[in-house]
Amino acid sequence: MKSLVAIANLTIKTCLRSYLFQLVLMILFIGNGILIQSIDGDGTAMAYFQILISYTFSFTGYLLACIAIWLGCFVVGEDIDQKQAHMILSKPISKNRFLLGKFCGVCVLQLVLLIIFSTVIDTAIFVKLDNKNYPDHEIQRLKKNVLTANKRFSPTVDKVAASTDCGTYSVVPVLPSTLISSY
Secondary structure, eight states, rough: OOOHHHHHHHHHHHHHHOOHHHHHHHHHHHHHHHHHHHHHSSSSSHHHHHHHHHHHHHOOOOOHHHHHHHHHHHHHHHHHHHHHHHHHHTSSOOHHHHHHHHHHHHHHHHHHHHHHHHHHHHHHHHHHHSSSOOOHHHHHHHHHSSSSSSOOOOOHHHHHHHTTOOOOEEEEEOOOHHHHHHH
């Protein structure tokens, strides 16, 4: 376990020293700042913040995915080029444990970056919400519908119909009457 943690720490340090990694981090900060400042909705709070949330998190997710792919290739190749992999693999550690340590290091780094950028984006969204002059009913609607996690709708299962020809059962979902009356 100590070897796995040591390899993960070495991987994180290698990634943080990379100039391309630092460049992509700057692109993330600057790009999200530009998105937050330049996005304009249709005048309603709900549309504005839905667009802001979807664009900034999509941009961040896309660049973090690119970073993950690049780091996965970079850290192993860099260790082989600098002969660090030869030194590590000369110790009593398997190649699988070496690669697992690299993978864990990249995953931890991605998780930390995701937490950092999510916090930055959420903070910027709430600062923008305080600076905008929206009516109270729009802000309440926004907090109720957009800025909260909602329970997913799943139809209730009230009936189980038996099929007589092959002996199997199928589930028949029954929708609430309010949804059926609206169609």
